[in-house]
Amino acid sequence: MASMASAAAGSAAGPGDSARAPDQALFPPGFSVSEIKNKQRRHFMFVRWKQQQRKDKLANKKKRKKEREALGDKAPPKPVPKTIENQRVYDETTVDPNDEEVAFDESTDEFAPYFNRQTVPKILITTSDRPRGRTVRFCEQLSTIIPNSHVYYRRGLALKRIIPQCISRDFTDLIVINEDRKIPNGLVLSHLPDGPTAHFRMSSVRLRKEIKRKGKAPTEHQPEVILNNFTTRLGHSVGRMFASLFPHDPQFIGRQVATFHNQRDYIFFRFHRYIFRSEKKVGIQELGPRFTLKLRSLQKGTFDSKFGEYEWIHKHREMDTSRRKFHL
Amino acid sequence: MASSARWNHVWVGSETGILKGVNLRRRQATNYVAASALRRDEGVCAMCWGDPSESEILVGCLDRSVKLFSTEKGKFTESRQCLGGEGSFCGLAVHDSSIITCVESGLLKVWRDAENVETQVGAGVCCMRQNPAQPQCVGTGGKENALKVWDLHQPEEPIFRAKNVRNDWLNLRVPVWERDLQFLPGSEKIVTCTGHHQVRLYDPSSPQRRPVLEATYGEYPLTALSLTPAADSVVVGSSHGDMAVIDLRQGRLVKCLKGFAGSVRSVQCHPTLPLVASCGLDRFLRVHNIEDKRLVHKVYLKSRLNCLLLTSRERWEDEEPEPAAPQADVKEEEDELWDGMETVATKTVLKRNMDPHVRETQLGKRPKKQKRTSAGP
Numbered sequence: 001m002a003s004m005a006s007a008a009a010g011s012a013a014g015p016g017d018s019a020r021a022p023d024q025a026l027f028p029p030g031f032s033v034s035e036i037k038n039k040q041r042r043h044f045m046f047v048r049w050k051q052q053q054r055k056d057k058l059a060n061k062k063k064r065k066k067e068r069e070a071l072g073d074k075a076p077p078k079p080v081p082k083t084i085e086n087q088r089v090y091d092e093t094t095v096d097p098n099d100e101e102v103a104f105d106e107s108t109d110e111f112a113p114y115f116n117r118q119t120v121p122k123i124l125i126t127t128s129d130r131p132r133g134r135t136v137r138f139c140e141q142l143s144t145i146i147p148n149s150h151v152y153y154r155r156g157l158a159l160k161r162i163i164p165q166c167i168s169r170d171f172t173d174l175i176v177i178n179e180d181r182k183i184p185n186g187l188v189l190s191h192l193p194d195g196p197t198a199h200f201r202m203s204s205v206r207l208r209k210e211i212k213r214k215g216k217a218p219t220e221h222q223p224e225v226i227l228n229n230f231t232t233r234l235g236h237s238v239g240r241m242f243a244s245l246f247p248h249d250p251q252f253i254g255r256q257v258a259t260f261h262n263q264r265d266y267i268f269f270r271f272h273r274y275i276f277r278s279e280k281k282v283g284i285q286e287l288g289p290r291f292t293l294k295l296r297s298l299q300k301g302t303f304d305s306k307f308g309e310y311e312w313i314h315k316h317r318e319m320d321t322s323r324r325k326f327h328l
Numbered sequence: 329m330a331s332s333a334r335w336n337h338v339w340v341g342s343e344t345g346i347l348k349g350v351n352l353r354r355r356q357a358t359n360y361v362a363a364s365a366l367r368r369d370e371g372v373c374a375m376c377w378g379d380p381s382e383s384e385i386l387v388g389c390l391d392r393s394v395k396l397f398s399t400e401k402g403k404f405t406e407s408r409q410c411l412g413g414e415g416s417f418c419g420l421a422v423h424d425s426s427i428i429t430c431v432e433s434g435l436l437k438v439w440r441d442a443e444n445v446e447t448q449v450g451a452g453v454c455c456m457r458q459n460p461a462q463p464q465c466v467g468t469g470g471k472e473n474a475l476k477v478w479d480l481h482q483p484e485e486p487i488f489r490a491k492n493v494r495n496d497w498l499n500l501r502v503p504v505w506e507r508d509l510q511f512l513p514g515s516e517k518i519v520t521c522t523g524h525h526q527v528r529l530y531d532p533s534s535p536q537r538r539p540v541l542e543a544t545y546g547e548y549p550l551t552a553l554s555l556t557p558a559a560d561s562v563v564v565g566s567s568h569g570d571m572a573v574i575d576l577r578q579g580r581l582v583k584c585l586k587g588f589a590g591s592v593r594s595v596q597c598h599p600t601l602p603l604v605a606s607c608g609l610d611r612f613l614r615v616h617n618i619e620d621k622r623l624v625h626k627v628y629l630k631s632r633l634n635c636l637l638l639t640s641r642e643r644w645e646d647e648e649p650e651p652a653a654p655q656a657d658v659k660e661e662e663d664e665l666w667d668g669m670e671t672v673a674t675k676t677v678l679k680r681n682m683d684p685h686v687r688e689t690q691l692g693k694r695p696k697k698q699k700r701t702s703a704g705p
Contacts, residue, residue, distance in 0.1 A: 092628045093611065093628055099630065101344065101346065101359065101630045101631060102630050104344060105344055105630065105631050108344070233611060233630070300591070300609060300632075306548075307523060307549055307567075308567065309549075309551070309567045309590075309591035309609060310567060310568055310569065310590050310591050310609070311590045311591070311609045311610060311632070312589050312590050312610055313568060313569055313589060313590065315569070315589070318586055318587065319589070327589075
């Protein structure tokens with residue numbers, strides 16, 4: 001305790017003399033806080049060290065700002081801070097808009113009938129067996145958002161038997177909300193005639209009553225769809241899957257928009273009503289449920305998890321090794 | 329560029345009907361299209377070498393046409409319609425300047441100029457392969473369609489018809505689904521991989537018609553199979569993107585090859601070098617080194633890939649680059665540029681053989697981080 005007090009006294013006296021030298025003497029270059037064996041003293045020295053670091057940083061900042069002002073116009077541009085998004089590892093499957101082969105692939109894939117306006121989307125929404133209240137309400141709200149969708153109770157039926165019946169009744173998509181411990185936690189989206197099946201993990205589900213400052217109930221107007229940041233080939237496929245859920249021609253009178261925003265492989269779904277107050281100012285009200293999706297697998301063909309062929313599977317130990325590599 | 333087609337190491341057929349030739353030494357991929365317009369129903373479903381010197385490739389398409397591609401000239405030279413039966417091709421072979429085709433409904437046909445020989449091998453065929461030692465023997469197998477070996481000179485009856493294994497421990501019949509098969513060189517044995525994640529070895533010369541050896545791997549259907557150079561193990565690929573080397577003498581798993589994100593559609597090993605090429609639905613062609621499990625090449629080809637052929641040329645490093653053409657200078661410069669860039673150990677950057685406009689600069693490419701190991705018990 002005595003030595004600590006003396007050290008405190010010594011360091012308290014130090015800044016009184018001059019700003020730099022005693023502090024540098026206090027933390028000589030070979031000095032490491034971790035070599036002090038006494039825990040109290042070590043903590044004390046660490047706190048001092050941190051304060052010193054903060055002071056140095058502030059001083060550097062001020063110096064740089066002064067230099068910048070002194071240079072005026074000739075100052076070099078401010079460096080852009082590094083974020084995970086702009087440090088993202090370049091993905092070679094990123095789609096080039098001018099690429100003919102990818103354009104041909106997309107124009108003839110399973111979604112071609114939708115994008116050529118030959119089919120109208122008709123969605124069947126169901127859940128896993130014996131859903132609880134939250135999931136049921138979520139499905140009802142989803143069906144108000146997605147036009148031409150029907151909710152059916154899953155009476156313990158096997159998906160492989162539901163799918164042929166759906167195809168015969170002209171459904172184009174099947175959504176299955178999986179529930180675990182009374183909350184929805186998974187989504188299987190299957191495009192019907194023979195299309196890909198995407199399996200997502202769903203999190204952060206908020207029903208309408210849990211959304212603050214929400215607007216009135218969504219109307220029957222067909223919403224617009226916004227797909228953000230689906231850049232890779234896999235992202236394109238998934239984006240097209242989402243786009244094919246909504247009818248082609250949005251009714252702008254309704255001023256409703258459904259947004260699928262992809263960031264760092266998480267897809268955020270929001271449903272808003274917008275109003276343009278002037279040329280540049282927009283007001284938005286969030287309606288409708290919101291949820292977050294993460295793609296687990298994309299399977300070619302309708303739902304057949306055992307014998308189907310997968311186009312993409314998320315393999316955690318192989319694909320999640322880099323924090324700056326994303327797949328969607 | 330036309331003559332450089334013969335230097336391509338791997339030929340890959342895609343679902344959009346494009347035949348892609350990949351030159352791994354120069355790290356380029358070129359597309360070869362039969363007609364000027366692409367058509368989806370010309371997707372490639374089967375490929376085989378036209379002749380032993382590998383100068384011609386037979387490409388079987390979804391609309392039941394077989395096209396002949398010449399690697400010397402670098403373009404498609406002939407096409408013929410091979411109609412009959414339903415479904416797409418599941419096997420193509422060449423014997424004595426006649427084409428052998430097999431479609432999914434079970435029609436096995438030998439197309440000769442004079443008269444065609446055909447047999448029915450049973451419905452639901454998944455694969456048909458020719459015995460390289462005896463070109464008149466072919467094997468077929470499929471879903472609920474046991475392995476049969478046919479001699480094309482006597483096409484009425486198969487010379488070997490496999491029997492299903494005994495009922496399992498619940499006394500239920502074990503389902504049959506042969507997805508891919510290969511003949512072992514030097515003997516009459518046949519290796520198959522099934523959709524019920526089994527690898528089976530049959531021996532026609534032994535008195536038992538049941539499989540001699542059965543090994544299981546994984547929980548997902550095995551979709552592709554290939555023999556390693558020393559014919560004591562096989563490389564199998566599954567629909568979940570797992571590829572493994574399985575020893576045939578003991579029936580155990582030797583090693584796994586990693587890196588796939590999608591179903592593996594086709595696997596082929598090089599006859600002498602320890603390399604295996606594989607392609608699949610995730611639109612990548614990968615070449616692994618079997619001995620140290622390393623990924624040697626990874627190529628992004630923009631369409632889903634159905635089948636591939638690997639040249640049996642050796643000594644890829646000694647191949648001379650193309651004689652000087654103005655394009656070649658630009659390519660070599662860019663090659664040097666690419667070589668000068670920091671290469672990540674497992675991945676090679678591949679550029680397209682189109683006008684070399686500038687690729688997007690790679691933002692802050694970092695060296696690959698080590699795998700995070702779980703900390704603590």
